Amino acid sequence: MSLKLGLPFAAGILAADQISKWWILEVLRLPERFQVRLVDLGAVGFDLTMVWNRGVTFGLLAGDSPWHRIGLAVLALAVVALLLRWLARAENRLSALALGGIIGGAIGNVIDRLRFGAVVDFADFRIGSFHWYVFNVADAAIVLGVAALIADALFRPGRTAKETP
Known part of the structure; x- marks a missing residue:
């Protein structure tokens, strides 16, 4: 049951991710414009800002060499393989959907890394100068x-003593 729920969700996330990046690059042409202001409420706003992330989370482990991007892609795919195994054993719908989201997102960023050498980032929220x-x-x-x-x-009801092996 968990694969039947998690894999289609992963595919949906992957499709939404790749379609949004295609739109940002090919339709909006954000790399040429750099930034498009969408919401400006003074102290709060949302912009589309072009960033090529050559690292992982928060730009950590950034690098420009082809081996670097291949290494990060292989590492991400290894993590996806472990997550797929976990997904096959997921105990509930929330876990299956959560794992599917992580898997779809990870694959989306791997595709970017292999295609462009960097991940396409564009959603930019701001509050004041932050x-x-x-x-x-x-x-x-x-x-x-x-x-x-x-x-x-943290919040799933615990197993009773009778359920514990």
């Missing part, structure tokens, strides 16, 4: 998936 890290649909799916897994682990 800007959160610029991200994409895949990043959002990964973060929300991890948060859902943590919430599930």
Whole structure:
């Protein structure tokens, strides 16, 4: 049951991620424009800002060599393989959806890394002069998936003594 729920969700996240990046690059042509202001409420706003992330989360482990991007892609695919195994054993719908979101997001960013040598990031929220890290649909799916897994682990009703092996 978990694969039947998680894999289509992963495919949906992957499709949404790649379509949004195609639109950002090919239709909006954000690399040429750099930034498009969408919401400006003075102290709060949302912009589309072009960032090529050559690292992993928050730009860590950034590098420009072809071996670097291949290495990060292989590492991400190894993590996806472990997550697929976990997904096959997921105990509930929340875990299956969370793992599917993480898997779809990770694959979306791997595709970018192999195609462009960097991940396409564009969503830029700001409050005053504070800007959160610029991200994409895949990043959002990964973060929300991890948060859902943590919430599930912390708040799922515990097993009774009779259920424990």
